[in-house]
Amino acid sequence: MAQIVNHADVDRSLADLEHASELEDLQAVIIKLRDTYCIDHLVYHWVNSQGDQYGCGTYAPAWVDRYIEKDYLRIDPVVLGCYQRFHPVDWKRLDWSSKAARSFRREAIEFGVGNQGFSIPIRGPNGQYALFTASHNCSDTDWDEFTKTNRRPLILLAHFFNQKALEFEPDRLPEASRALSPRETDAMTFLAMGLNRAQAADTMAISEHTLRVYIESARFKLGAINTTHAVARAMSRGLIVV
Amino acid sequence: MAQIVNHADVDRSLADLEHASELEDLQAVIIKLRDTYCIDHLVYHWVNSQGDQYGCGTYAPAWVDRYIEKDYLRIDPVVLGCYQRFHPVDWKRLDWSSKAARSFRREAIEFGVGNQGFSIPIRGPNGQYALFTASHNCSDTDWDEFTKTNRRPLILLAHFFNQKALEFEPDRLPEASRALSPRETDAMTFLAMGLNRAQAADTMAISEHTLRVYIESARFKLGAINTTHAVARAMSRGLIVV
DNA sequence: TGGCCCCTCCCTATTTTTGGGGAGTTGTTT
DNA sequence: AAACAACTCCCCAAAAATAGGGAGGGGCCA
Numbered sequence: 001m002a003q004i005v006n007h008a009d010v011d012r013s014l015a016d017l018e019h020a021s022e023l024e025d026l027q028a029v030i031i032k033l034r035d036t037y038c039i040d041h042l043v044y045h046w047v048n049s050q051g052d053q054y055g056c057g058t059y060a061p062a063w064v065d066r067y068i069e070k071d072y073l074r075i076d077p078v079v080l081g082c083y084q085r086f087h088p089v090d091w092k093r094l095d096w097s098s099k100a101a102r103s104f105r106r107e108a109i110e111f112g113v114g115n116q117g118f119s120i121p122i123r124g125p126n127g128q129y130a131l132f133t134a135s136h137n138c139s140d141t142d143w144d145e146f147t148k149t150n151r152r153p154l155i156l157l158a159h160f161f162n163q164k165a166l167e168f169e170p171d172r173l174p175e176a177s178r179a180l181s182p183r184e185t186d187a188m189t190f191l192a193m194g195l196n197r198a199q200a201a202d203t204m205a206i207s208e209h210t211l212r213v214y215i216e217s218a219r220f221k222l223g224a225i226n227t228t229h230a231v232a233r234a235m236s237r238g239l240i241v242v
Numbered sequence: 243m244a245q246i247v248n249h250a251d252v253d254r255s256l257a258d259l260e261h262a263s264e265l266e267d268l269q270a271v272i273i274k275l276r277d278t279y280c281i282d283h284l285v286y287h288w289v290n291s292q293g294d295q296y297g298c299g300t301y302a303p304a305w306v307d308r309y310i311e312k313d314y315l316r317i318d319p320v321v322l323g324c325y326q327r328f329h330p331v332d333w334k335r336l337d338w339s340s341k342a343a344r345s346f347r348r349e350a351i352e353f354g355v356g357n358q359g360f361s362i363p364i365r366g367p368n369g370q371y372a373l374f375t376a377s378h379n380c381s382d383t384d385w386d387e388f389t390k391t392n393r394r395p396l397i398l399l400a401h402f403f404n405q406k407a408l409e410f411e412p413d414r415l416p417e418a419s420r421a422l423s424p425r426e427t428d429a430m431t432f433l434a435m436g437l438n439r440a441q442a443a444d445t446m447a448i449s450e451h452t453l454r455v456y457i458e459s460a461r462f463k464l465g466a467i468n469t470t471h472a473v474a475r476a477m478s479r480g481l482i483v484v
Numbered sequence: 485t486g487g488c489c490c491c492t493c494c495c496t497a498t499t500t501t502t503g504g505g506g507a508g509t510t511g512t513t514t
Numbered sequence: 515a516a517a518c519a520a521c522t523c524c525c526c527a528a529a530a531a532t533a534g535g536g537a538g539g540g541g542c543c544a
Contacts, residue, residue, distance in 0.1 A: 341542080423519080423521085425522095448522070449522075449523060449524085451522085451525090452523060452524095456520095456521085
């Protein structure tokens, strides 16, 4: 188990990362970092809402293939468990109670992933979601020691890595759509909060008829075919925040 | 304009940040950092889907009060513009074309915010959204020079700061919102896409009655009071992506 | 000044959604 | 074996949303 990390090596790897000019370079950096930390694996895995995914790291290619083939993204308790967290999490603290999760874990260990892991969730707009994971095969106490010591550098590394990976992603701009007027925005917001038209109209201190006009003009501007659609579009375009 | 940054001071501030044990400590750190970078302002601003917000930074208290009072969160092109991005962005590149945006900007400058700014968006689960912003009053070329030089340290700082701020937030969720079942997720997704119940049922190849059961159970799980609310919540919690 | 957009109010009908209820199958977890 | 969750189907009556139409006042911009 790695207790001593050569920080100069980490710095060197970060410098390499800094100068990475294509996705492939990241792979080399992550291998070096894995060696520096003397752990079994270090992995960066990125998914977006279109189902595109990109990963680099030190897992066995056979495991990666199997993971994709079996669509383990939908079972993996690490992915699911981190999805709703903002804090890094030790795999021990995740929910392995379901049968699917346990058999997934058994298989992962067979492929050399390791029995211990520490994952850092990172998020982007529109459901983009990345995980930076360190994994290893060792006792609970050794692993706790490792994560306690290296928690913060790993977090920094995760964000550094993510930032670099995103440089190779185009910054997809929001679709051009006419902005909503203030009242339309209010209307969409209150509807998204669950008020019905009468309540929203009351809250906005206007008649329900007037509110309807706003909803319809918002629907028109957003190219939506009903209120729910309009609210969904307003949200996904960031026009309202709920 | 600040061209020379004392990195030892930055490191010292980071060490302080490391040892921050309450939210108030962050305020002291951000002031030091602002001074180190010799810019007018450095601000961390955090919002979640419940409308809770927390900020620390160096803006004039009068501006912060005005911002909250006027609900500028819904107008501010920085907030809205960053909402859909994952890359840090220079304020110059945002959309200031609307009248509301321009008058907002005018007012912000009056309150000493500065004519230049650089904001880094950071996201968490459930619609949590934070901005780490540096702002200053200077020429475009000076500011471009500054952001070019300090882009990466600022990004690291942003995530460091965010990580620390989140330590004071409870990592809520386990059963706060139970995951939706696959069919419920489908139902929410099709409704968010604008289909009505008949169309969604048709698309899912089930009866409309069955679809209704999914919608109602999803609504129950999400604690939503109607369909639009349920879709909005599912979206803001990242359970569906449209 | 004329055009355009925003804000406000009103009508009638029709379609859609909602809020209750109930019932059976399959599968997994304990 | 029993409990639970997910998936499927059905009825009814009441509430809400929708699709058309129309009208006037105010502000901004060219």
